[in-house]
Amino acid sequence: MKARRGDLSGPVLAILVTLVLLAIGAAIVAYFVLLGGAPQQGVIAVVGQPTIVKGSGNSFIANVTIKNVGSANITITTGTTTNVKLNITGQTLNLNYPATGTIRLRPGDTITLGFRHTSGWPSVAPRETVSGVLIIRDVETLEVVFRVVRPSS
Numbered sequence: 001m002k003a004r005r006g007d008l009s010g011p012v013l014a015i016l017v018t019l020v021l022l023a024i025g026a027a028i029v030a031y032f033v034l035l036g037g038a039p040q041q042g043v044i045a046v047v048g049q050p051t052i053v054k055g056s057g058n059s060f061i062a063n064v065t066i067k068n069v070g071s072a073n074i075t076i077t078t079g080t081t082t083n084v085k086l087n088i089t090g091q092t093l094n095l096n097y098p099a100t101g102t103i104r105l106r107p108g109d110t111i112t113l114g115f116r117h118t119s120g121w122p123s124v125a126p127r128e129t130v131s132g133v134l135i136i137r138d139v140e141t142l143e144v145v146f147r148v149v150r151p152s153s
Contacts, residue, residue: 043070044139047110050146052130058121062086062093064134064144065112068105076103076138086115088132088146089123124148 008016050064064086068074077083084095093115103111113134124130127148134142 040072041070042068042072042074042105042107042139044074044105044136044142045069046142046144050144051149052124052146053149054121054125054151055116058119060117060121060124061096062088062115062117062132062146063112064146065110067110068107071107073107074105074139076105076136078103083137084113085135086132087135088115088130089117089120091117091120093117125150
């Protein structure tokens with residue numbers, strides 16, 4: 001075969017094909033990174049071991065630490081119509097602390113939520129663990145297993 005005047009040489013053609021393929025690859029990567037990325041959302045997870053400790057009299061306090069492991073901010077509203085509840089030992093407990101208001105968790109932030117039961121210690125004292133359900137209406141519902149910490153003596 002003879003090259004004709006105006007034909008592209010082999011090396012020039014190889015360079016042009018390579019450039020076109022690189023441009024197509026860059027367009028695909030840009031689509032997935034910029035346009036097709038995962039949506040921003042807040043997700044909570046339990047951190048550490050939730051605990052139940054004896055309070056005064058026959059009361060107990062259940063503490064659970066949550067963390068925003070998602071990629072967006074989370075706003076949890078509390079107050080008179082509490083959106084944060086704990087179902088445990090057949091009772092629904094309202095949030096005891098932190099104080100009522102608005103809780104804002106940025107990605108990576110943690111907070112400890114405390115719930116008080118005024119007369120439930122006798123029902124949890126003989127157990128090693130107690131299961132419960134943490135309901136945060138603004139975000140999600142989590143099953144939680146609490147470790148019962150008994151006082152020494």
